[in-house]
Ligand code: SF4
C-alpha cells in the first residue's frame with residue numbers, strides 16, 4: 445500500500461481501513477506459518493499468507509501487488525490456523541480496498557470486464573441474458589412456476605460455456621427421468637455473485653443477490669438444487685445476510701436422495717476406474733464429502749479410487765476466489781498437479797461436481813497431453829449413461 449496509497453492514507457489509517465473492510469481478525473495471527481505449509485501455492489511458487497497477514501497488521505499492505513490476488517479461497521489454511529485469523533475474509537477485505545481505489549495488478553485486470561458483464565447481463569462470460577436458457581433447447585425443461593417442487597439453478601458456466609452446457613443437459617435429463625417436478629428461471633436467473641464478492645466487489649454482489657432473492661420470492665421458490673458448489677455456498681451461507689432462507693441442496697445431494705428413495709434406477713453397468721475430486725466449496729466449505737461418493741458407489745461396475753489429497757485435504761483446482769477469471773501462468777496451475785494425481789491412481793476418469801474444477805481440469809488435460817489417458821466428467825454425465 446505504501447507507494448500508491450501513502451498519498452491516500454498513512455499506515456494508521458490503512459489499519460483502520462482494513463478493519464472497516466472486515467480484516468480485523470488479522471491481528472490475532474502469531475506468525476506460526478502453518479498457513480504457508482498447507483497452501484497449494486507453495487507447491488508451485490512462493491507465496492506467504494503469513495507475510496500478507498503481518499503486513500496488514502502494520503498497515504504495510506502493498507495494495508498494487510500481485511500477492512493479495514493469489515488466494516483461491518480454497519479453505520485449507522483456515523482449517524489449520526490455531527488463531528482463527530479468518531484468512532479468506534481478511535484477504536477479501538484487502539481486495540475490497542484495492543477495488544475501492546481501482547488499483548489492480550496485471551493478473552487481476554480481467555476482473556473489470558467480468559464486472560461489466562455481470563452488471564449488464566448478469567453473467568461473467570460476456571454473454572447475452574436472453575441466451576441463458578439456450579442449453580435447454582430440445583429438452584422438455586419447463587420454466588419454473590409457483591407450486592413446483594424444485595427450482596433447478598444451473599448457474600452461469602452451465603448456462604453458457606459449451607463444455608458445461610453438456611452438464612446442464614445431463615442434469616435435466618436425470619431430473620426428468622426421476623420424475624422430479626422442476627423448472628428453471630431462464631433469463632430471470634442471475635449470477636449468484638459468490639466469486640465477484642471474493643474479488644472485493646461487495647456492491648455488485650449485493651445487487652446480484654438482491655435481484656436473485658426478489659426473483660425467488662416473486663416466483664414462489666421454496667427448494668433449490670444447484671450444480672455449482674459456489675452457488676450452494678452463497679445461497680446457503682451468504683444470502684441469509686439478507687434475512688431470507690431457502691432450502692438449498694447441491695445436485696449430488698439431491699441425486700443421492702433420489703437414489704435412496706428409489707426414484708432413479710440404474711439399469712446399466714459402467715465398468716471404469718474413477719477418481720473423485722472434492723471441490724473446495726462442496727467439501728471444505730460445506731462439508732459435503734459423502735453424497736457424491738455414495739452416488740458413484742451405487743453405479744454398478746464403477747471402481748472408485750481416492751487420490752493423494754482427498755476429502756478435507758483436497759487439492760484446490762485453482763478456480764475459486766475469482767481466480768477462474770485471472771490468468772495463471774503455465775507451471776503454476778494447481779489443476780495440472782491434480783490431473784497428475786488422478787493419472788497416478790490409474791483412473792480412466794476424473795469425476796467431480798463443480799464448473800470451475802471441470803473447466804480447469806479440461807484445460808490441464810489438454811495442456812499436459814493427457815487427453816488419451818483420462819477423461820473429465822461431472823457425476824450427472826455418468827448417471828445419464830446408466831439410467
Ligand atoms: S496459521 Fe494463522 S496464526 Fe499461523 S501464521 Fe497463518 S494466519 Fe498466522
Ligand code: SF4
Nearest residue numbers: 483515516518519521
Ligand atoms: S485459503 Fe487456500 S489458497 Fe488461500 S492462502 Fe489459504 S491455503 Fe492458500
